[in-house]
Amino acid sequence: MIPQIIVVDDDPIILKGAWNTLTGAGLKVVALKSGKALLEHTKDNPEPDLILMDISMPEMDGFEVIKELKKSDSGWKDVPVIFLTANEDEDAETKGLSLGAMDFIRKPFVASVLVLRVKHAVELVRLQRDLESMVYEKTRENENLFIHVVESLADAIDAKDNYTNGHSGRVAIYSKEIAKKYGYDEKRQEKIFMMGLLHDVGKIGVPDEVINKPGRLVDEEFARIKKHPSIGGKILGNIQEMPELAAGAKWHHERYDGKGYPQGLSGDDIPEEARIIAVADAYDAMTSNRSYRGALPQEVVRSEIEKGKGSQFDPKFADIMLKMIDEDKEYHMRDNPCDS
Template structure:
């Protein structure tokens, strides 16, 4: 083998393990690569090589295939499994294409046939180490990006959680403000919300729509904050002037909720929850499908709860009376399709909700 004059230094921090059961080959490769500026160590068998790899840090392994105890192919497999960041080059007398392909599949950078040219080996070592550095840098960047993504995802999750808490607090404040006015029926809003979510199961609402539906049901009467106590809590029937004040509560509720960004869609539902299917409702006189489906659902359940709850001017009536009244007003006050779905729900479901929110 021709031993040319050593060239310039390359990367002194790269450490190479030369593995060959022939001392002459090991020493020749080691001497030449050391002259090229690499730090080299030697192993006579694949087993010795794995021990050295476990106890030290290497950038590259140059290995023969035919060796005692643990051959080069087995060593290559062990390196791929246990030391994936270590580059490998096979230097062997086995000129077999299938073996060469197998070593490449196991991660070997090159397959050099003996007798070899040392300059060829040095060039292969240089390219293998450059590729290794590129892969390590890509891995480092990828890990940094993954860490950054995890950090950003955690920050986003925390922000969303905080936002949900803020939304929940906003809703609680609004409901407490209504309750503080002495709202006419305890737990009315909670019952209507629970009724609404049960009836919503009969329809095809997505998750975001259900969230808005639940908020709208809970806040449908929020506008009554703007109605005078003398009217809101009057034990007798209301006169026409007093009714005009009551009829303002959907508009007042809409104005309150429009000031809360995440309740924009809910504000529209609240504005429309006293509209009637035949167009005789208030405040806008909307008709049929002009009324949001959510508001049409509220209307049926608001009426059901009003009939079955005690009011300042009368005692609660039975669910049978409520169902009869709703059926009688299907197609005029209520959307017939919503009424049909309401009637499909077992009465025990409504009764369970009523028992959960008494008052």
């Protein structure tokens, strides 16, 4: 189905430019000149996939419009909104996000960037909705089928990275083993296994050329990589049947000392499952070939885990991983994690 985008802006030049750009990219576009026109449009028309809306408009600004949309009892309250703005006002951005906006795009926009941002946004929203529907239906039918669906999705995420095939599966297995050794019951072990499988789901929103870039990332590229936990948390956050799934995706890059991202949580404020996944993720990252280096020797991996105790990692989970490494005399765990 061709995505439908609504563009709302009182500037006819911006409106025409956005319409030409997006229709030229094969998208269906409705152009509206005001927030009031948008609210009127909602009464007799189906919801679009995405709304691009200016903030500064006469009569009703973008903030007022999004408030009205969120009050609606129709499906329009769930339509994602990206604000268009010519200002670099952090307060305005904070306010927009707090009101439920998905993102901001600066004006004047670059045509190619606008198309990419819109397509990524639509892809993320559809993935979130598909996941929510799929999980609800499949969990009711058969929990085993749900696990297979999650594994397939994890494989799809891993496929974005040419160098980390199987990464999500290995992290899931290491996380489950750490949880088992820590004393989780079988049900909690299965939950953390699924959290590990989906911990990198947010990478669906990161361009392939950034993920697969050989060599060091520039600051702007690294900033895009750092968005994947928040994206993953947003994608998984509406799966009501397993709300904990979002925790692994959103917080696996937090550090025990509070210097991680996206929120700078520290210590026990980081969900326990995310602290476990963080250790498992780091181990697999070091023991796998990456675009910028080969797998590290086992003694280097052990040293890095040891060095990260209390700073990057929760010490108790780092100690469990260190014991697993010490028991892996031949350095086989990275190739056969199921045997760990």
